[in-house]
Amino acid sequence: MEESCNICNTIWLGLTNTKSRDKINLGSVDEILSSSCSIHKSLFQRYKHSSEYHQRSNVEFSPRSDVEFSPRSESESARIHAISGCDWHPLLVKRSSVSDHPGIGRILDPDWVDINLARQWKDKCLTEHGTKCHNPLKIWKTRPAWLIDVNDKCIVPGQNIEEAFVALSYRFGDHPSYKIDADSWSKLQRDNALEMPWVSTYLSPMIQHAMHVTSIMGERYLWADALCIPHHDRDVSTQQLQLMGAIYGNAIVTIIAMDTDSEEGLPGLRGISRSREMYQEVIPFGKEQVVVRNTYGIQVIPDMLYASRGWTYQEYIHSSRKLFFREKELHWQCSCSIWHEETIFGEEVDMFADNPMSDIPNGFPDLLEMSKMVSTYNEKQFRYNQDALPAMSGLLSVASRTFTGGFLYGLPEMLFDYALGWRYNILEMGELRRRKHSQKQNASQLHPSRLPSWSWIGWQGSVNVWADETVRIMPDWNRIQETFPITEWYTADTPNATVSERRLIRSTWFTNRERYKDPNTPLPPGWTRHEESTKREKVFLSLEGYRGPIFKHEAMPEAEWCYPFPAPDISESTPPAMPEQTAYLFCETRRAYLRAWRTRKPLTSTEKEIVELWDAENGKVGVLHYQNPRQAGHFPYYGEVPLGKRVELVAISEYKACEATWYEENEEYGLPIRSGEYIAVLWVEWKDGVAYRLACGEVEKEAWDKLASERISLVLG
Known part of the structure; x- marks a missing residue:
């Protein structure tokens, strides 16, 4: 390289300096290519060609500050970046013939791996x-x-x-x-x-x-x-x-x-x-x-x-x-x-870790971790749809040591009343579609292979699950809820199972939560009570029984929890605890009929369609979260049909919720806080005495109590 060339010297320092993390401005590409130095010109000519080769033909280089050179650091290799151009991550090739040469790159055999x-x-x-x-x-x-x-x-x-x-x-x-x-x-x-x-x-x-x-x-x-x-x-x-x-x-x-x-x-x-x-x-x-x-x-x-x-x-x-x-x-x-392989042995240029399961193995039921894994997994493809649970069973088994009682078709039994309210992630592209068993002759026969409508296992696509319940305090919360069971859930392998053949699903989280709300109840081992959260930065969301003290565990001193709970001490000797996977649910609950119309409401920065629920007195009492945009097409727009679409709803739980106000102009949440009490419901249809989930929603508790509801024995398939 030209020792007198400032650009060459800058590039050299960027390729060899392991301490600096500062970005270096090299000027515009036109300036770089107009230089009399042929050494760095050849580098950037190849860069420009590579940008075009990678189908970025509309490369527009700003007249100033458009090329940056990020020196190699402990966390990443050097990076050349131009506006509208592709990123390059160059490595200086190691010259073994030069003592203490700073290069870390290797020229590889184009045919054979250095196995x-x-x-x-x-x-x-x-x-x-x-x-x-x-x-x-x-x-x-x-x-x-x-x-x-x-x-x-x-x-x-x-x-x-x-x-x-x-x-x-x-x-x-x-x-x-x-x-x-x-x-x-x-x-x-x-x-x-x-x-x-x-x-x-x-x-x-x-x-x-x-x-x-x-x-x-x-x-x-x-x-x-x-x-x-x-x-x-x-x-x-x-x-x-x-x-x-x-x-x-x-x-x-x-x-x-x-x-x-x-x-x-x-x-x-x-x-x-x-x-x-x-x-x-x-x-x-x-x-x-x-x-x-x-x-x-x-x-x-x-x-x-x-x-x-x-x-x-x-x-x-x-x-x-x-x-x-x-x-x-x-x-x-x-x-x-x-x-x-492209770097010399033992040299590190990346420190990226992407394992989503970090807190769960330590005995803490982090719903956000579990939700992200479920949503990511549920968008993936299978040769046979009925493999959806078998392909996840290993991960669920590992998580079952933290989520007491394990998972029933992907839903944590300790939070079952809440988990049934999972919904379609409307803010993501795509749709949620019903998984159906493959009819091919050589279709997989792995067990268990049912696809119940009440579980996300029975649907493919992005789902929004288990992120709002008051379990672990998150600094960016804009909505939280606290669920209360209203019935007992049982499960069995057939819809005709007798009472004695059904197994009770124990939602232990809610039992423990109510117990530890009492300040006179001794805390479980490892827990301490604190009067204020350090994570409530902008919006102070609160619920009865939650505002005030927060709880920390000695094994995770940085995490804050809404309530303490018995945290299992998980080690390599802790076995999994998965229940038998039975596909039918039973409970005694209430059923009501409401009218539904489609309307348009702003969600974040885009217009999304939702379905509003109205009672017989023309009052809006709730919302239905459809499973996919096509499902919304089954509902008339408000006013098109006098009575709207009649929907059958069954109650699955009760909850209190509060939500911050979204301000579009500032693109942030803030005060005031809206709060209320609701009944979580499922929109269902029946076939041969079994109800199947079509969508979930919520109805204002006060309005639900006034409806002409009836007591039913619900069987969900």
């Missing part, structure tokens, strides 16, 4: 990170029923093996699935069985390649669902599916194939698979070289095919050490570090 890094990364993590990366979710010790022995090329009983095992996470793709029968299963247990020609039907290229990677990492055993779950044995397969979260949590490393499916395998394994055909941008910079990163961080992007599949979600979350094949390169992520 030996997998073993080096694993050993470095085990040696230097120790317990920090061992089982951060505190998952109980689990051995898979079956494992692949990559040395003897066969499947072996996992219960007899104490050695570590590697897990494989990938998407199957749109390829035919094959179920291994009992006879073939027996043959697969013979030495070298996986090398027999007839096994190719079951042994996909992905599993073959993962076996090779497992061996390279110095491990002998691999777990892959397609070959290690005996689907011919329903009891064992059901058990293994429920333990999938624990299986991935117990794996020493999980191999994650983000770019390819089962038949494409893992490209770039020399002598094993095809070339990876990777392109790496390498640019001369005087005597130096700069490479442009193909990836930035390891976060899972929703539109990635891997991330769009339902089965991969819990696999990703529960894996403590991850070996990624992504963007045709190799990457590593654990609780302490992120390493990339």
Whole structure:
């Protein structure tokens, strides 16, 4: 580079300075390209070309302050950014011939992965990170029923093996699935069985390649669902599916194939698979070289095919050490570090962690964490809709140790009366559609596979669940509610179950909450009472029994809670506690009929349609939250039809709520606070004596009490 060139010197400092985090203004692109220095000109000519190549042809460069160079820091690599242009993350290539050279980038083989890094990364993590990366979710010790022995090329009983095992996470793709029968299963247990020609039907290229990677990492055993779950044995397969979260949590490393499916395998394994055909941008910079990163961080992007599949979600979350094949390169992520093939060994340029389950493993029922996971998961795709619960059962099992009583078809039993009121997330794009069982002949028969209308499991799409109940205090709250049960809920596997055959669902949160509202009741172990919250920054939301003291637990000193509760001390020896998954609900409640019209009301900065509920005296008494925009089309606009649409509503709970006022001009919430008491209702339709949920809503309690409601025995399916 030109030592007298200020731009070159600035770029050099940005590429090599590990302490500064300040952005450096290089001026306009026109100024940079008009310079007499050919060294940095070549860099930015390639940058401009890359911007256009990435379909950003309408690149407009402001005449000033439009190019920034962010120096490399502990949290990110350097970044070149221009208005309307793409981001570049350049790395200075390490020159081994120069002593103490500051470069951290590597020029990679375009055809073959440096697979030996997998073993080096694993050993470095085990040696230097120790317990920090061992089982951060505190998952109980689990051995898979079956494992692949990559040395003897066969499947072996996992219960007899104490050695570590590697897990494989990938998407199957749109390829035919094959179920291994009992006879073939027996043959697969013979030495070298996986090398027999007839096994190719079951042994996909992905599993073959993962076996090779497992061996390279110095491990002998691999777990892959397609070959290690005996689907011919329903009891064992059901058990293994429920333990999938624990299986991935117990794996020493999980191999994650983000770019390819089962038949494409893992490209770039020399002598094993095809070339990876990777392109790496390498640019001369005087005597130096700069490479442009193909990836930035390891976060899972929703539109990635891997991330769009339902089965991969819990696999990703529960894996403590991850070996990624992504963007045709190799990457590593654990609780302490992120390493990339494109950087020299041990160098860190990203510190991004995206595991959404952090507080739940510590015994705290964080509804916001659980809500985000459920909403993210419920937008994913399945080959068979009835896999919606089996693909989530591992994650729910892990969370069941915190949510007392576990989950019934995805709803936490300890908060069941509240959880039934989940709704469609109207602020997100897309819609909520009813999941229906696949009628294909070879459809999955995993258990449990029901799709009840009362659970979000029975619907696909973005859902708004469990974020408003007064459990943990959040600084940006604009709405809270406090739910009160009005009936007892029971469940059974058939709609005709007798009273003695039904199981009572115990909503223990509400019982404990009322108990600890009494200031004379001793606090559970670990809790302290405080008179004021430090998290109420702009809006002071309050409910009877909530305003005033807040509570903290010694295990989470920064978190504030509305009420104390018995927090389980979760460790690796704490087992899951999931109830039998039965698909019908029973209760004694009240039913009423109201009229409904469609209207337009402003929600945040956009116009959204809602359905208003009116009584016989032409008074608005409530709102219906439809499941998707198309459902709103079933309702007439106000005044179009004299009596509106008649809807049947059943009460599921009572609640108090308060909500801040949204000010559009300032784009913020503030005073005054609106509060009220409501009855949570479901809009239902009946078929053969069973009611099915169509939507949820609320009716003002005072108005509900005046309606001509009737007592009914409700059966929800």
